[in-house]
Each structure stands twice: as C-alpha cells, then as structure tokens.
Amino acid sequence: MKRLFTSRNFSYWKIRLLVFLSVVGPGIITGTADNDAGGVATYSVAGAHFGYSMLWILILITFMLYVTQEMGMRLGVVTGKGLGDLIREKFGLRSAVFVIALVFIANFSNILADVAGVASVADIYHIPRLIFVPIFSIVIWLVIVRGSFNFVQNIFLTSCILFFCYIINGIISRPDIPLMIKGSLVPVLPMNREYIFTATALIGTTLTVWGQFFVQSYFVDKGIEKKHLRSARLDVLFGAFWTDLVAYFIIISCAATLWVNHVRIENALDAAMALGPLLGEFAKHLFAWGLLNASLLGVCVISMGTAYALTEVLGTERKVNASYSEAPLFYSIIGFCLFTCTLLVLIPNLPMIFILTASQALNTMILPFIFFVLLKLINDKKLMGMHTNGPITNFIAWLTIGSFTLISFLMLYLTFFKA
C-alpha cells in the first residue's frame, strides 16, 4: 500500500482515506470486532468476580494471539488462499466438512452471544425483548443484504468510543496498582469451577475461530505481496496489542469498581456500573449504546465470515458481492443463523450473561482443532517454501494447542463431575 502515497496525481482526500485505512488496518478491525458483546461481557465478569487475578492469562494469550494471527496472515499472503480453500485442497472434502462443522458451531454460538447482547440492552431500558430483538435482527439483515458498508463503518467507530472510555475509566478508577502488577505477572490457577470456566471464556473471546479465518481472508483479499510480510506482521502485532489493551482496561475497570465492592454481574446493568467513575449516571447509556454497536458489528462480521467460509469449502458459489439469486446458499446461511439466534434469545428468562460467557468457552474448546490444521498447513514445505514456521513459533503454537486442550478438559471435568 505504501507505494501509493508517493504517486503523483493522488488527490488529498484519497491520501487521507488511505492513511485512515492503513492505520485502521485488519489489526484494529479484528481487534474491535473481537471485543464484541461476548467479549465485553466476559472481560467484565473476569474483572468483577476475580479482580486482578486473571490479568496474567490475558498477557499470556496476547502472545498466543499474535503468534496464531501471524501464522494465518502468513498463510494467506504466501498462498493467496483462504483457510477454507486450503483445508479443502489439502485435506479433502471429508476433513473439510468436519472442520467447517466445528467452525459453524463456534461461530453460531458467537452470533447467539451477540444477539444475547442485544437482548441485554433491551433489559437495561426495560424494553420487551420480544419487540427489540426482532427489529434489530431485521436491521442487520438489511445491512448485510444491501451491503451498506458506510453504516457498518459508523458502527465500528462508535464502538471504538466505548473502548476508549474503558481505557480512560480504567485509569481514573484508581486501581490497586500493586495488586494489578501482581495479578499481571504471577500465575495463579485456583481449581474452582467458576474460575476455570471464566478463564476458558476469557481465552475463547480473545482468540476466536472466526478471527482466524477472518485475518487470513483479509490479507488475501487485500492482495498483500510476500515482500510486504514485515509490515503485515507489524499490523497483526498492533492488532493483538490493541485487542488486549482494551480487554486489560475493561478487567481493571470492573476490578476497581465492582470487585472491591463485591458486586456480582448478573445482568448487563451491573456490568455498566463499572464505567461509573468516568461517566457517573451516564455510564448506563454509553454502555448500552456501546454494547448494541458491538453486537451489531459482531453479528455482521461473524455471520458473513461463517457464510463465506462455508461456501468457500463447499465451493458451490464464490461470490460475496452477488445478489440473493446468484448466491442462495450464502444468504441462506446468514439468514438461518440470524433467525435461529433471534428465536433462541426470545426464550423467556434466559440468563444472558451466562450465554455470553458460555459461548466464548465453547470457542476455546474448538480452537485446538483449528490451530492443529493451521500448523499442518503452515509447515507444509510444498505450500509455504521458505516461509514455514521457525522452531519458536512452532513451540508457542503447540503450547497454545496443549494448554487450550487442557483447560477445556479441566473445565468440562469441573462442570460435570465436581458439581
């Protein structure tokens, strides 16, 4: 992209747009969409229920996030193909269908979480879910079918406001600095069910299945060349940093306000109170607005990503910008996800915060499969040539797979056998 800046007849606004887009690169886009409703809820619960004690996990998985995203980026740049394409071509149809089924489950639960996020917003204002959620779903459907990307961009920018508020709020809420440093650096892993469950959710909301597919197809679509690997790597690094910076401050905000007062998060209104030090009474409104935006962005990005990955693997239709009649499967998948999730969320007395975190934990359980496939592909000499993984990257990747598998089993064990 860089070379465009030096060309002669580039007008002012184009340069400005390019600067904006290169700063708000895939890093920030994934980062922001990563902190969707499920993300905000999980980080809030982590901070409110466990104080600063989960910060070390966040710092550890930031490295893992960078390593896995970088692998996805490299795979995309070198092969010029999406993850779904590669799985189909290298492992055959059956394995591809198996992987894609897992992806579908993970993504579906994420979409469900985001629609649940909408329901929580309805709860904050005491609007009946039965009215608010369906309207919202219809709006999203229209946005996707019409492809109104200006609208998506605006949503995207508004959710950023919420995240900046969290960062400022985290600073002025006077966190307990010694405890914060201790929590960030000293690993503790109490064997109680709730801690492990929340930790699993924390992992699954930071590293996501859809994020892995998204980062790769983003770099493929952008047509980044091999010689720009270095700057693409920086972009990924920046994105990982930004995602977790926001997460870090959400946790701190909740720890410094809710945890110290022993407030437990039972619904979205509780979570909103964490923004009190910065916004006072207004916290509720900003949180609701931010959550709504985060949900909208999450549903758009994830449902489209799912449909794209599915059609990519099945190879039936490859056009994302086609109309309904040209790509019926593509739109049917999105429609199905939206419709079913809306119905599910409308079940009365559904505990929203639980759905939000459980969906993220499910993500963690599926991630090892995806990373395993990713690792197989990226160490394929025929495919990657000189760009296969180095020993350190391989080590971190295997460590990621191992630890995620372990914590998933631990969570299942504690949930079902130690209840």
Next chain:
Amino acid sequence: MVLFSEMFASELIGVRVVDRLQETIGHVKDIIITLGETFPRITGLLVTLAGDKPENKVILIGEIDLVGKQFIATQGTKDRIAMTSPREGEVLLLRDVIDQQIVDLDGARVIRVNDLKLAKMDQDIRLIAADVGMRGILRRLGLEKIINLVVGLFSRKVPDQLIGWDHVQGLSDGKVAVPSKTITDLHPADVAHIISQVQINKRAEIFSTLSDKTAAEALHELEPMLAAVLIANLDIKKSLNILEKMPVDEVADILGDIPPERSEELLRLMRVRRAAQVRELLKHKDETAGGLMTTEFITIPLNLTVEQVILRLRETAPDAETIYYLYVLDETERLVGILTLRKLIISPPDKEIADVMIKEVITISPEMNQREVASVISKYNLLAIPVVDAENKMLGIVTVDDVMDFILPPISRRKRQKLG
C-alpha cells in the same frame, strides 16, 4: 477391452480389486490419467495392496476386464498381473484434480471440482466432466441417497451440475485440461471477472497468456487498483505492449497508480508523442474532467466538404477510441462545431462542413468534477463531451464509459465493480 458404464470418480475410490478367480488384490486409492487430449484417458489405477504391509502399486488399464461399483476385475490371475510402482509426475484424479479450482469457460467463473465423471468413449475410459454441484458433495460424503430420499418427499431433486471437460481450464500447474477454447478466447469482461476471482500469483500468469489486445481490454474492466498491481508485476516489454493498445486516458490512470520509478521507466520507453500525452493527462486531478479525458479524438478543419472528410477518415484510419463525433476546428485551433458520424453519412457529399455541423457545442472545463461531468453527459445523452480551456481550445474528450459508474444506478454499479 474393458467393460464399463458411466461412473463418478468418487464411486471408484475404495472399490475392491479382484483377479479372475475372485481373489482380492487390494483397493483403489486413486485414478491415473494421461494428459494432452481434450478428454483425458484413464491409464491405470493406483491400488493399495491387501496384505500385512499396505503398498501402493499401479495396475494398468489394459490388465482390467471389468470396472463396476461393487468390484473391479482383472483379466489374469493375481500372480500374473504386471504391476508397476507409482512414478513422480503422474496426474492422479483424487490428489491433483478433485477439490481443486478450475475455470468454467462457459460460465466464465472460477469453481471447485467436487467430483469427476468418467465414461467410455470408443475403447477408452475417459474423464468427461466435472461435477461442481451440491450433488457431488453429497455423493462423496455418502449422503446422496438419504438426501435424495428426503428431498424426494417434497418431489424435488438435487440438481446435477456437470461441466464438460472440454469447457474447463485448469488452474494448477500441470495442464490438466485441454479445453476446446481457452481463457484467451473469452470476452475481455469475462476474463477480467475470472482474474478478479483467482488468487494473486495466478493472476499475472493468466494475464501473460492473453494477447496484448485482450489484455488491454480486460485491464480496462478490472478495478483500477487491481489493474495497477498487475501492470506493475508484468515484465516491462509485455506491459509496454499492453499499454500501447490502450487509450491514453486509461494509460494515465494506471500509471498514476503504480510506483513512480516504474511509471517513469514505462513513459521513457513509450513512443515520444504518446508519452507526452500521458504526461499531460497525469497533471490533472483524478476526479476532474481533466483526469478522465482522453487526448485521442478526431479533429477536422472547417473548410472541407462532407466527401473530403469521409475520404480523409478512410485514409488516415484513426485509432482513436471514439469516432462518432468529429470536432471541427477553425484556423486558430478553436472548437467551432461538432459533426456526428450519422450526420456525416447522411449528408450530401458536396455540402460544406460548416453547413451540416452542430454549432451549439456543449463543452466543459478540465477542472469540472467527475460527478458534474456525468450529469452533463447524461442530461444531453452524449457519447462524449469535449473538454476545452479558457480560450476554447480543445484539450480532450470525456467518453461516456469513463463516467458510466456515476450514471448507472447504484446496484448495477456495485455488481459491475465487484465482479470486475
């Protein structure tokens, strides 16, 4: 002579191979074809031998008597069959063709192979079609019967989507398909569509197989960014040849988007007059009339007759993009009128140009914004509009295709741009 009816490749994989005494030899692992013909011939089967240590061996098609879905029988007995070891460089259907992408030349789209259809032609079993539909996927997952049953309840059918092997072109490195026509024969807009769908490193490859003229037209259909990247990556000689075939305004658009060193180099190697025109155009801002216009147009002096003009057109055979309008200049090179091709043809040969031309010329200045240009062109239903300076001297023309994107309704515009 082998017994065979129509079959899909996936139905052959895993089938038991027996000898004439019904003794098991092994199971089919893959199917070997030879390339070079329109419908590639199946030359052998890669078989995983039954036994303690599974080994892969090739059984040539000549040894085989019968091919069916239940079993495959050889002519001889087990110990008398000639088997060879698999060689490097053989093309295997399951490994190299199925699940890969091909270009469907009739539909002008890039699509994935779900299954392959084999059939007997004369004496040989040949690969005749690619299954690219849902049905192929279901068949390979072993779900075809069940789903057909379910769908049958609603008296529907899962449609077959087969593309004849003579209508596809492979994207992998081996020449898997020898189509009756190639990408090169497609309409440039379709070529552009295909190029925008395949992965980046394949783009330049396909592009370099095109004739310069097709390449130039395809380039015009592509998104500007994509076009610039392509030109920047081709070798200098090929890109010069392609640019030579393009109207100057498009050349300027592309050169404005590629690295300055590269565009400077290309400009230096271009014909001097053309390079000067391009440089002139590069001075104007992209989104103004000046940035859109081309400097290739046809002018005629005021004092000729209709017949003289037609004669002169024939003699000089101008290669300008638009010849539907002829621009009439006076002795001081100022624009005084426009002559349409239609008017020129239907007017009596001995009439003076000044008598048949349109004198009320609609012109625009080079600084006019592209949206305004579009609205002027669409308001007066023009094919092209002259751009003039303050002294009414002609600088160039903006043709309707350059502002098409602002005239078309948003939907078709989006389709056009995204689809390439």
